[in-house]
Amino acid sequence: MTTPQPTTPQPTTPQPTVWPAFRARDARALIRFLVDAFGFEETAVYDEGDLVAHAQLSWPEGGGVMLGSVRGGPDDPWQAVPGTAACYVVTADPAAVHARAVGAGATIVRELSTTDYGSEEFSARDPEGNLWSFGTYAGEPRRAG
Numbered sequence: 579m580t581t582p583q584p585t586t587p588q589p590t591t592p593q594p595t596v597w598p599a600f601r602a603r604d605a606r607a608l609i610r611f612l613v614d615a616f617g618f619e620e621t622a623v624y625d626e627g628d629l630v631a632h633a634q635l636s637w638p639e640g641g642g643v644m645l646g647s648v649r650g651g652p653d654d655p656w657q658a659v660p661g662t663a664a665c666y667v668v669t670a671d672p673a674a675v676h677a678r679a680v681g682a683g684a685t686i687v688r689e690l691s692t693t694d695y696g697s698e699e700f701s702a703r704d705p706e707g708n709l710w711s712f713g714t715y716a717g718e719p720r721r722a723g
Contacts, residue, residue, distance in 0.1 A: 594641040597634075600663040602706050605630035605647040611705055615682035616667075616675060616712070618642065639669055661707030668716045675712045676700045 602608040609630070612618040618635040621642065625631060629647040636642040648660055669675050676690045679702050687709070688701035699713030 597642060597644050598663060598665045599644040600708065601648045601658040601660050602645055603648055603660045605633060605645055608645065608704060608706055609633055609635065615679045615684045616710065617678060637667055664709040666711045666713065669712050670714065672698050672700060672712045672714060
């Protein structure tokens with residue numbers, strides 16, 4: 579009879595609770611672009627006629643972004659200016675995302691290269707003007723306690 583050996587608990591990463599969020603002049607077109615060019619998955623879209631009140635796009639490797647149509651006016655309490663967001667997305671295969679983005683006609687602003695800190699990365703702009711960087715750098719480990 580074999581005695582079960584104690585297992586070492588595996589470190590867990592909490593579910594994402596920080597979601598980049600932004601506004602778009604044409605949210606439907608931006609959603610389509612992010613899905614087609616980069617590989618995001620359309621998880622939820624709540625619309626009101628031509629306006630997208632809220633959309634969640636999930637990244638297949640974890641996390642995602644939220645966006646909605648520009649609305650309101652000077653009294654809107656959340657006035658994010660379209661085209662001014664910048665997001666870094668961690669991926670195990672930036673070359674595949676780069677090829678997909680190029681194939682979909684994305685504007686590449688920094689070609690695929692290896693950074694001085696060892697990440698393979700590239701950057702592109704979406705049709706709204708937002709900057710997207712995709713790379714292997716997953717950040718530094720969390721500090722204990």
